[in-house]
Amino acid sequence: MLSIEHFSKTYPGGKRAVDDLNLVVHAGEICGFIGHNGAGKTTTLRAVAGVMSYTEGTIRVDGKDLHTDPVGAKKVMAFLPDNPDLYDYMKGIDYLNFIADLYDIPGDDRTRRIARYGDDFQLTEALGSPIGSYSHGMKQKLALISALIRKPKLLILDEPFVGLDPQASHLLKGYLAQLCAQGGAVFFSTHVLEVAQKLCHKVAIIQEGKLIRYGTMEEVVAGESLEDVFLRQTAGGADHA
Numbered sequence: 587m588l589s590i591e592h593f594s595k596t597y598p599g600g601k602r603a604v605d606d607l608n609l610v611v612h613a614g615e616i617c618g619f620i621g622h623n624g625a626g627k628t629t630t631l632r633a634v635a636g637v638m639s640y641t642e643g644t645i646r647v648d649g650k651d652l653h654t655d656p657v658g659a660k661k662v663m664a665f666l667p668d669n670p671d672l673y674d675y676m677k678g679i680d681y682l683n684f685i686a687d688l689y690d691i692p693g694d695d696r697t698r699r700i701a702r703y704g705d706d707f708q709l710t711e712a713l714g715s716p717i718g719s720y721s722h723g724m725k726q727k728l729a730l731i732s733a734l735i736r737k738p739k740l741l742i743l744d745e746p747f748v749g750l751d752p753q754a755s756h757l758l759k760g761y762l763a764q765l766c767a768q769g770g771a772v773f774f775s776t777h778v779l780e781v782a783q784k785l786c787h788k789v790a791i792i793q794e795g796k797l798i799r800y801g802t803m804e805e806v807v808a809g810e811s812l813e814d815v816f817l818r819q820t821a822g823g824a825d826h827a
Contacts, residue, residue: 593643635665674718743774
């Protein structure tokens with residue numbers, strides 16, 4: 587579902603944020619992407635989502651190359667950044683209908699999906715209010731709903747559990763598992779290593795732009811906690827802002 591081959595990204599000034607990254611996330615898999623702040627996680631996720639340009643390497647989503655078929659790749663995925671940019675002047679329901687229009691979701695389907703996720707995330711009553719009146723957690727829920735109603739084949743999430751209450755976090759875990767059971771895939775970054783260990787089929791550890799550990803969760807942890815493995819693998823690594 588997601589194939590990253592020899593991806594590198596160097597910013598102006600010479601900082602190499604990601605260096606020769608290779609990994610694959612198959613349909614039905616949830617892959618956790620972990621590393622210190624500044625390790626290259628967000629750069630990679632933004633490149634995979636097609637919102638950051640790159641010149642080195644190849645990224646394919648459902649077989650579609652982001653360079654040669656960017657629209658085709660973006661149609662089958664959804665990306666939720668750590669701090670989603672929403673239109674504060676719009677009402678929540680108008681924003682969701684806007685997203686549904688972009689992805690050609692038929693009226694009956696969108697109504698059912700919005701009602702389902704709105705009720706589950708306890709946001710239905712707030713959908714008639716301007717997004718600017720929402721709390722951070724409510725905005726996070728709205729952004730999640732906007733991603734889930736698309737029924738993406740690949741869901742890309744950057745720190746998705748930050749700002750969510752325990753009930754919403756539990757719901758999200760269930761929806762991620764459901765998406766994978768239906769043939770989709772999830773690639774997400776997180777600092778909540780306990781959640782990653784319980785939820786993920788695969789895990790990739792990145793440090794200073796380089797992939798230092800990658801495999802199935804069982805292969806990587808080998809009976810230990812993911813936290814212990816991560817701390818040992820990254821010992822001595824910088825934690826940049």
